[in-house]
Amino acid sequence: MIRGRENVSLAVRRQDGTIHLEHQRLGTLLTGKIRRVPLVRGVAVLAESLILGVKAMQRAANVALQGEEEGGEEIAGWVLALTLLVSLGLGVGIFFVLPLLIVHLLDPSISSDLVSNLIEGGLRLALLIGYIKAIGMLDDIKRVFAYHGAEHMAVHTYEAGLPLVVDNVRKFPTPHPRCGTAFLLTVVLVSILVFAFLQRPPIEWRIVSRIVLVPVIAGISYEVIRFSGAHQNSAFGHFMAVPGLLLQRLTTRQPDDSQIEVAICAMETAIAADEGREYAVPVALEVTSAENEGAGANLAEPEPPTDGRMDAPSGC
Incomplete structure (x- = not known):
């Protein structure tokens, strides 16, 4: 899945080896006036990206495993809402509340609020890395x-101004500074800073504070990534990108040629949709062997900001 300025594309390798393509316009949360409101836009982008991710996973599974073409069953609104609520609940519970509960058990032996909060943040970071x-x-x-790595390599190729062919895509690394992984890591790091200077009220209030401040932390994290992306050629931009790039060593892998082909098709479809034209898969990229069956490029990861202008496609 590739997100462009105004459209999101999906490319899926069918079981017969051919590639299914589709695209749709982004919702107003990602393209409307709300993107001009600091902090709020970060929460909006995260919410819409989660929705896109869930829908894309279902659609890719339908096409890849069942061979569905046009149409197909849509996720019912209540099912989508329940899925998102459960996912968000588990995420907040595991990465925000669980570290707090563990530290609460150690609090009798910790005299400093700052030390207690920093230990909590360290546990949160360890849980994220361990989970991945x-x-x-x-x-x-x-x-x-x-597929995640293939997406990033295709984006690198596009940004370098090179033709989107396998040999060119192969020249680039799998990590990319504009990635959902960077957003997740930034959320954890920002949360460490935000919570570090809080006091230790009763545990019930501490749990409430962690939950209530999640949207605020997400908004701040978006602004941090947006700012660093706008200054990516500066020393500061490079410094800010390093943690996310390091974590992507865990979330990306070297793709094979068939996976790169899917990423190329997703990229070309997003570009064409933004330009108001259709993209057809070249015959050279269609394979007839079922051994290449699989899903579309990285369908599970919510995508945070590009550089704030969304003037270049980015992997989701």
């Missing part, structure tokens, strides 16, 4: 991470 490493051991996730 754990799921990265699963075969299906390894394939998703390979």
